[in-house]
Amino acid sequence: MSAGISLDQSYPNLFTPEDQVFVRALEDDPVSIPPRHALTLRGEPLSHAAYLTSGFAGRFRADWTGRRQLLSLHIPGDFIDLPSFMLFRLDHDIDSFNAITCARLHHDRIAQMRVTMPHLYDCFWRISLMDSAIQRYWAFRVGRLVGRARIANFFAEIFARMFARKLCGTDGFTLPLTQADIGEACGMTPVHANRMLGELREEGTCTLENGRLVIHDLRLLASVGQFEWDYLYLPPQAEAELADLLGAGATRQRRRAPAPAPRT
Amino acid sequence: MSAGISLDQSYPNLFTPEDQVFVRALEDDPVSIPPRHALTLRGEPLSHAAYLTSGFAGRFRADWTGRRQLLSLHIPGDFIDLPSFMLFRLDHDIDSFNAITCARLHHDRIAQMRVTMPHLYDCFWRISLMDSAIQRYWAFRVGRLVGRARIANFFAEIFARMFARKLCGTDGFTLPLTQADIGEACGMTPVHANRMLGELREEGTCTLENGRLVIHDLRLLASVGQFEWDYLYLPPQAEAELADLLGAGATRQRRRAPAPAPRT
DNA sequence: CGCGGAGTTGAACGCATTCAAGTCTTGTGG
DNA sequence: CCACAAGACTTGAATGCGTTCAACTCCGCG
Structure with missing residues (x-):
């Protein structure tokens, strides 16, 4: 259980020092997942948003024969299922590659940030869109x-x-x-x-x-x-x-x- | 210039009636774009978020030889550049297919909604993520x-x-x-x-x-x-x-x- | 009437898949 | 310590999906 990377290290220039302290205080118990193991399944209702403090994880979607396409690769410091805060369930599976640890934020606590820490709330939206941009580029890569x-x-x-x-x-x-x-x-x-x-x-x-x-x-x-x-x-x-x-x-x-x- | 589709029709069950009235009042002058024409270029700073009231548009990214990959197709009712509110510039080009019209919301007005219309503000985040999910699926399609x-x-x-x-x-x-x-x-x-x-x-x-x-x-x-x-x-x-x-x-x-x- | 864009078709080529047989490494149990 | 199994990696050969090149048709439009 390494100390792990912090959000501030992950997204420099994005958070204020207060944001950083505040978000740390909101984190629920960290979780550890063994290598090659499912974190979340498609369609499953989620109550937390998690970000990787160590290890690698990926999002997958399978065709009808079971063959999988990797949709994104998450490195330490990445939020892996932040969209679940707004969408409640995901449209893909998330698996670990090696052993991973992640910090977790309960959806309710993120929701409270909208009033208490508006700048931080916006950062989360921004992060989810930066992540989306990477996944959009994925289509360019495999298509062209x-x-x-x-x-x-x-x-x-x-x-x-x-x-x-x-x-x-x-x-x-x-x-x-x-x-x-x-x-x-x-x-x-x-x-x-x-x-x-x-x-x-x-x-x-x-x-x-x-x-x-x-x-x-x-x-x-x-x-x-x-x-x-x-x-x-x-x-x-x-x-x-x-x-x-x-x-x-x-x-x-x-x-x-x-x-x-x-x-x- | 047809009346066009409203946000409420586009995303049923998402907006409250008040949201709908409110957002209508915020819209700046609508714009019309001719067929096969650029709406926005990659990297260009943007001040408005636009949604299609009629017509089709697409996001493109080109390889170094100039061949393009379509990254998303937008139909009437879609927000086409909502991520620009949080990211300020886009990482792809947006072109029209046929003649289009779109309604525009100034970024500043969206920002004000965070306090005045929090539910609506969240809806915008949610819409941007629904859009992202479609673009993520695109990678599955072309990859698998x-x-x-x-x-x-x-x-x-x-x-x-x-x-x-x-x-x-x-x-x-x-x-x-x-x-x-x-x-x-x-x-x-x-x-x-x-x-x-x-x-x-x-x-x-x-x-x-x-x-x-x-x-x-x-x-x-x-x-x-x-x-x-x-x-x-x-x-x-x-x-x-x-x-x-x-x-x-x-x-x-x-x-x-x-x-x-x-x-x- | 001629031009240009969109669609269509044929033939050759080549990138990628499939199938199959290997090697190498690692971990486990005898 | 060795035998063995399982997974990862490697390689060859045949097949086939998709590209490339090229020619041609169709249609709308000036």
Whole structure:
């Protein structure tokens, strides 16, 4: 049971010191969940909103044959089911990847914040929308990019989020996902995920081994994945650091492609 | 400039009559946008939140070659950029499909609602999350389903949303999308979209013609698309009607597939 | 009458899936 | 300490879904 990451560390520049103290006081008993275990099931009524203080979790939705699509990956510091405060039930399952601990806020206490701590209340809305933006970008990733780029883009995002939260350096980070998980995240078979990871390794981009992603060439990772990070809504300082590390990104372009280039 | 759909019609059971009157009074000048025109650009600072009173619009994100992925399709009654209230800028472009009109609420006025109309303020948060759930499901669609199922699932969703809002009957609805648009929505080339639409037509599921989707067999459409609608967070009555029209849907199943069936 | 956008179709190619057979690692029990 | 089972990872070969390229039709519009 590590001390864990605080909300203030997770979302710098968002909370006031008073917010931080206040929200700490509202937390109910923390919970621990073993690896590869369900946190919440689709449709189940929820009474608390939880955020990860350690470990990784993901949201899943399965097709009628039982094959799962990973819809989001949550890293330490993320709220994992904040939408349940407004929607009461979720439309997907949430599972842990490794062992996790989370702090919990009862919905009623969040509701009281609307009057007592309006700024904090707004922060929660804002956080839920930042989370949604990440999930929206997920559709772009699996819809528009080819296999290798999908995985590189996925890795680049997780790096950016971990790095912005100071949970890792530039050389890699803990990532307790199997190749089958990568497949579920990026909409491909485990076998194909394996081959694409092999290519990324061969070309000197990155290596996934023993629950850790080792990054060999950060700029290459970002460019193979066509990664941009505006959708993460990071504080200006973190954005600047990322621009420095990952390269300028693409220059912005509008409208349909002049010459519809082959899918990359 | 038609009278257009009201928020109350769009989200039945959500607003109180007072909410409805109040929000109407806050609306700024409505705007009209011509077909195939940009509403907002990625990164642009916004001062208003708009909702569609008529017409269709979509959110897009392009890869580095300029090819676009449709991230969401907005039908009359949808808020299209409500997240901008909390995030100030958007991470994607918004374009019209046909001619649209929208009502606008200044961010400052929404902010004032937090004290004056707390219930209404919460409704806006809730609406933004219902919208997010739709966009999250988009990742499932393009990540897990094969071509024909992707399109059928997409059509089934639009039908469900239009029908729940009483904007169409069971025989079809206005859908001002080209086959190229369908391709951008479902993550495939226009050519392949054409072939898949041909199959759906041949097998008696539905026909897309002249900016209208004609539904020949609603249950078939839903089953080909493996469509479920829990993620739409519709009022109970609409859910019951849909269950009646579309069939029971799949019985819920958890965990990985016992025998990993081929991708459908 | 000619242009452009949307839709359609055929054929070749290639990315991704499927099936299958392996290796390697890890943890468990004899 | 070793045998064994289970899961993760790897690799090859065949198949097939989707893309690409290209040509052609249809239709509305200037």
